[in-house]
Amino acid sequence: MSQPEYIEIRALGDTKLFEPIQVGPNTLNQRIAFAPTTRRRATSDHVPVDLELDYYTKRAQAPGTLIITEATFVSPQGSGSNYVPGIFTKEQVKGWKKINDSIHKEKSFSSIQLWYLGRAAEPAVLKKDGLPFLGPSAIYKTEESEKAAKESGNELRPFTIEEINRLVNEEYPNAARNALEAGFDYFELHAAHSYAISQFFNPASNKRTDKYGGSIENRARILLEIIDKLIPIVGANRLAVRLSPWATFQTSEPEGEEIHSYILKELQKRSDQGNELAYISIVEPRVSGSLDVEKDKQIGSNEFANKIWKGKFIKAGNYTYDAPDFKSLLEDVQDNRTLIGFSRFFTSNPDLVSRLKNGYPLLKYDRAVFYDQDNWGYNTYNNYDEQKTFDENRERNRYGLALA
Ligand SMILES: Cc1cc2nc3c(=O)[nH]c(=O)nc-3n(C[C@H](O)[C@H](O)[C@H](O)COP(=O)(O)O)c2cc1C
Numbered sequence: 001m002s003q004p005e006y007i008e009i010r011a012l013g014d015t016k017l018f019e020p021i022q023v024g025p026n027t028l029n030q031r032i033a034f035a036p037t038t039r040r041r042a043t044s045d046h047v048p049v050d051l052e053l054d055y056y057t058k059r060a061q062a063p064g065t066l067i068i069t070e071a072t073f074v075s076p077q078g079s080g081s082n083y084v085p086g087i088f089t090k091e092q093v094k095g096w097k098k099i100n101d102s103i104h105k106e107k108s109f110s111s112i113q114l115w116y117l118g119r120a121a122e123p124a125v126l127k128k129d130g131l132p133f134l135g136p137s138a139i140y141k142t143e144e145s146e147k148a149a150k151e152s153g154n155e156l157r158p159f160t161i162e163e164i165n166r167l168v169n170e171e172y173p174n175a176a177r178n179a180l181e182a183g184f185d186y187f188e189l190h191a192a193h194s195y196a197i198s199q200f201f202n203p204a205s206n207k208r209t210d211k212y213g214g215s216i217e218n219r220a221r222i223l224l225e226i227i228d229k230l231i232p233i234v235g236a237n238r239l240a241v242r243l244s245p246w247a248t249f250q251t252s253e254p255e256g257e258e259i260h261s262y263i264l265k266e267l268q269k270r271s272d273q274g275n276e277l278a279y280i281s282i283v284e285p286r287v288s289g290s291l292d293v294e295k296d297k298q299i300g301s302n303e304f305a306n307k308i309w310k311g312k313f314i315k316a317g318n319y320t321y322d323a324p325d326f327k328s329l330l331e332d333v334q335d336n337r338t339l340i341g342f343s344r345f346f347t348s349n350p351d352l353v354s355r356l357k358n359g360y361p362l363l364k365y366d367r368a369v370f371y372d373q374d375n376w377g378y379n380t381y382n383n384y385d386e387q388k389t390f391d392e393n394r395e396r397n398r399y400g401l402a403l404a
Pocket residue numbers: 035036037038039070071113190192193242283287289290291316317318319341342343344345370
């Protein structure tokens with residue numbers, strides 16, 4: 001067996017990263033968030049179970065950490081991928097409530113990332129539930145998606161206005177109310193990475209000629225409508241949005257600065273009127289989806305966002321690239337309003353916060369186990385001071401989740 005690989009880091013305990021920060025109604029002990037990380041370990045009914053309970057509890061172990069959940073389906077129509085959790089049934093709410101109680105016991109905080117797949121769904125999975133395959137326009141993300149849609153007899157078609165109304169006025173509000181019941185502290189709208197909301201932003205996936213397509217105002221409309229709908233339900237100071245202006249994951253072109261400038265101006269306008277959102281999560285151009293972007297292929301900069309949005313940011317995207325020094329991270333937290341999100345290194349280092357604080361080496365992550373449906377490579381990572389060994393055969397079967 002090969003030796004585990006580590007990256008060496010400096011201790012960050014005496015830097016701004018470890019100063020408390022107010023986010024909405026809560027004070028976090030450090031400026032570190034677990035960025036949303038899909039792991040596909042829920043049941044076939046989209047229920048988060050003991051697997052997720054153990055996983056999130058361990059990552060919440062440093063008091064005052066912000067745990068953002070993996071992207072979680074808002075509604076059956078928003079789904080279309082197996083083993084991803086949801087927040088639209090009683091069982092799902094119960095599963096998340098248990099997880100939130102446990103995160104809160106660690107004195108940490110939780111944010112749910114609300115997800116609607118749109119054209120990124122698997123058409124056959126929707127078909128099995130008797131649901132149509134919907135996007136802003138009938139433009140497939142790839143040839144494979146088109147082939148899968150045709151083979152399953154569920155071809156992509158544009159949302160009707162009634163379907164958009166239902167999404168805005170029923171599906172998201174219902175999910176937000178369920179998430180409140182489940183005890184989440186924050187509610188993050190996934191408006192990144194070319195899923196439904198961001199498909200509306202992008203002319204590459206949105207050719208509509210009604211009030212949801214065409215101009216920037218029209219393409220951003222669905223997000224702002226959802227935000228205005230959810231503010232009275234969860235409170236502006238607990239609502240958040242994730243944006244990825246430069247990602248090309250699942251799309252032929254990035255959304256870019258112009259539409260995001262408009263969105264941020266609109267959100268700042270709401271702040272100025274007393275409805276400041278808890279945070280804006282923004283993905284750095286160093287990554288696209290879950291992959292690093294090579295230096296010479298990186299496009300754009302989020303500098304424009306710093307100028308428009310005056311509230312809190314969570315920034316994520318390969319902040320370990322310049323370890324052991326963390327020059328970028330330390331520069332970015334200087335403004336006293338930025339938290340840093342980590343995804344991949346949180347998968348393999350459940351005590352990531354303590355390792356960053358103390359300068360303990362970080363165990364490299366294993367991409368091969370990101371999306372498996374068992375406990376191997378999920379709850380089989382140790383804290384720095386633990387030496388537990390795990391048996392792959394046993395962990396592959398530990399929860400009896402024969403997820404057919
Ligand atoms: C396995 C995996 C799953 C991810 N799932 C999500 C997700 O559900 N929602 C999301 O907005 N981003 C998701 N991302 C992107 C991360 O949140 C993050 O932006 C990206 O990995 C860069 O951060 P990192 O360099 O710390 O890993 C995922 C990334 C990985 C590696």
